Amino acid sequence: MIRLIALDLDGTLLDPAGQITDETKAAIAQARQAGIKVVLSTGRSAQEAADFSTQAGCDNLSVCLGGAVLSDNSTGVHLRRWDIPENVSQTALELCLHRDIELMIFAGEQIVLDPFSHRSLSKTFPYPVFHNAAVVTEDPIAYLKEHDLPLTKIHGDWNQPAYPLAELSKLEGIELTSSNDHDFELVPKGVSKGRTLALLALLWGIPLDQCAAVGDSANDLAMLQAVGTPIAMGNACQAVKDAARYIAPDNAHEGVAQAIRWAMEQS
Template sequence: MIRLIALDLDGTLLDPAGRITQASKDAIARARAAGVRVVLNTGRPIQEAVWFAREAGCDALLSCLGGAAVVDGVRGETLRRWDMPEESGRRALELCLGREIELMIFAGEEIVVDPFSKESLSRTYPFPIFHSAAVVAEDPRAYLEERGLPLTKVHGDWNQARYPLEELGALPGVQLTASNDHDFELVPDRVDKGRAMALIALLYGVPLGETAAVGDSDNDLSMLRAAGLPIAMGNAPAAVREAAQRTAPSNQEEGVAWAISRCLEENEWERGEKG
């Protein structure tokens, strides 16, 4: 019996145009009406994750920042957050800034961007919630230090040849992952979507064996491995599909609506068998 379904956002719940389709919203509504929790589990920041969860009609609890924060989106409360060690966070910014990398710097509950990234993101990232929440800082390192802010996550994109991946990967207390084939994400060590999903399931009183997870990227592997029913999107790379028990259609073909419908059908079948 599936009692909780965790959904990735980009490449999964969002279609290629970055929208949540009506079919996905309807499937989420059917699941919740049947008593199944539906939660977001995304690499996006708190502000965007909460907005998309409301837009989709998901349950209150959600995971964001690649599993580095678990939030109650209804009450606007961060229930748990994991930050990088201070020295590693400082060094990570030193390594990334000034390389013409499109950076998103997530400092606790704040979003910080340098001027280069602000200009680049205004062209490549068409999501108003992000831009309205982001602060532009000439020197993000000084901005964080002056305000005593932690570094929770760094997302880098656009200029792969300049990524300092070897140096970042050597920093203590952090780990590298990715949400597609051209970016990188730096998060605290032992932080991932699987652990965040496990915490959400615990808070909702749902055993992990009664959860399903739907995702498409490397940073979704941990939640697919943690879930009782792992479902990969049809647009996922081979390594992600191999980690799943089922493969849904792509995010261009209503894959999330298909995945949720299969979970509900299996629940009905199981009820019938027990009846």
Template sequence: MDIKLIALDMDGTLLNSEGAISNFNREKIAQALAKDVHVVLSTGRWFNTCYPYAESLKLPSFLITCNGGEIWTVEQELKERHLLDPERVKLMWELAKSMELNTWMISTDKVWYSSGPDDFSAHEWLKFGCDSDDKEKLDTIVKELSHYDDLELTNSLPTNIEVNPQGVSKASALNTVCKEIGIGMENVMAVGDSLNDIKMIQDAGIGVAMGNAQEAIKQAADSVTDTNNHHGVGKAIEKFVL
């Protein structure tokens, strides 16, 4: 497989449990870049919390943020953005609070933790999230939100759900990036650990699940690498790209 782009999830994948990139991962990413292979962070995080990592790795092209809700260049130019309906965000926030779930919401200007604005329509919304250790509560809110066909439901941990506009995913954003670069998804290696990674892992030429990935991701992947605390990303790059 002629891999020309490596798409990397961040939390639970590129980053170890301390939120750092290991020296081994850095070395293998640098070697891939030296071979003119694009390396793209494809994350549920918003731009401000992933750009410093891209900068430290000297990545040259694109960033996929908010589960595909935005595509940026490393020159901080916004290429694409998909927004949730403010009224829908308000509904989700009120439902989650009534169920005593922890919430976070990403607008274009900030991340809202366990709080909401007085006027939801005064902001542009990229992603909604909530979490709980109570699986029954999570199942209930997923069931409630599944009635709305304008929402894309996924997760980044078994204990949370994340919501984007319908049709928005890391895979759809990667397709756009591939067109910009002039390659196909068959030239992509995608690496991740959670349900918000599954579509890009399925669509990529080589889909790699982390050793710490949710079981469904391992089943969907072409290969399973080591865990995020044992340089799984670097080992996958070494195996399939270098």
């Protein structure tokens, strides 16, 4: 019996154009009408999760920032958050900045961009909710200090040869993962979509063996391993497919809609 379905966003709920199809919205509505909770579990911010959750017709809680945040979509409040240890956060930022890497710096409930990342993301990441929430500053490290903000997550993209992955991997209290084959994500050690999804399910009194999860990338693997019914997208990496009980079509061919309906048949 499936009582909760968690959906990754990029490469999963969103089609290649970054949209949620009508067929997907219909499948989510069908699941919720059957009494099944449907939530987002994404590497994106709480602001974006709330927006996409509303568009899709999902339930009110979301797993955000790769599991570093459990948020309330109606208020934007972080119900639970795990931050990168203060003693390594500045070093992590120093390693990432000034390398012409497209950085998203998530600092508590704020999104902070350096000027290079702001210019680049304005062209490559066409999501107004993200940009409207972001603060642009010449010195993100000084901005975080001035406003007493924690470092919660760093997402890096665009200039792969410049990634300081070897240096970052030596820092204590952090973990490196990715959401596709050309980015990196830095989160607090122990944080994953699987752990925070387990907390969400606990809040609703739903055993994990009655949960399904749908994803496509490395940062979805812990989520799929945590639930009783793991589902991979057709465009998923091989490790995610290997962890799945069912492989849906890809995100260009209504994969999420079919995944949801397959999960409902298991109930």
